[in-house]
Amino acid sequence: MKTQYLSAKLLLIFLVFNLGCSKSDDGADSQTTLEQQFIGTWKPLKFVIVCSDGGNEIENYSACEQTGRLTISSNGTWSETYFYEYVDNMCEEDGVDSGTWKIVNGKLIIKESEFGEAEVTFFEISESTLKVGQYDDDFSCGIDNVSSHYYTEYVKI
Numbered sequence: 346m347k348t349q350y351l352s353a354k355l356l357l358i359f360l361v362f363n364l365g366c367s368k369s370d371d372g373a374d375s376q377t378t379l380e381q382q383f384i385g386t387w388k389p390l391k392f393v394i395v396c397s398d399g400g401n402e403i404e405n406y407s408a409c410e411q412t413g414r415l416t417i418s419s420n421g422t423w424s425e426t427y428f429y430e431y432v433d434n435m436c437e438e439d440g441v442d443s444g445t446w447k448i449v450n451g452k453l454i455i456k457e458s459e460f461g462e463a464e465v466t467f468f469e470i471s472e473s474t475l476k477v478g479q480y481d482d483d484f485s486c487g488i489d490n491v492s493s494h495y496y497t498e499y500v501k502i
Contacts, residue, residue: 380448382470387415387499393478394495396486409436415475415499421445423455453477467494475499 388411394402406413409430417423423446429439444457453465467478478496486493 379451379470382472383446383448383453383475384417384419385501387417387475388502389413389415390498390500392495392497393476394486394493396493400486402486409434412436414502417446421447467496469496473501475501 392404407430413428415425424443426441427439430436446455453468456462466480469476476496476498480494
């Protein structure tokens with residue numbers, strides 16, 4: 346009887362400890378998870394403009410443009426190769442950008458070789474989808490020129 350009581354008590358302590366101490370309670374653990382989700386190779390799918398009046402403008406990338414890649418490395422560097430479909434369906438590399446990245450308090454900060462450091466103001470990520478863009482007061486869309494934000498949507502490959 347004492348052994349069963351002791352076993353039940355140990356099981357209860359184990360459950361309380363493990364259920365009470367989830368990783369999501371610690372900001373550092375969720376930060377690491379966000380970084381881990383971000384690291385990898387991403388294929389561009391579409392460019393989206395979201396108007397505050399509810400209208401969206403979506404430009405799906407062609408098969409050629411989707412051969413481009415955004416590569417996020419664990420050492421804090423990134424590079425992106427762009428492709429463009431020219432006349433006669435010729436698909437050619439259209440440029441390469443690179444720089445460094447960091448995530449601070451859930452916000453993505455990038456540094457490009459040419460333009461310096463900037464905070465990405467629109468950043469959403471899941472295990473397989475990445476949306477990176479900007480809220481832009483100088484950019485408007487729709488008939489009434491309402492405010493908007495825009496982003497490129499990627500899928501992890």
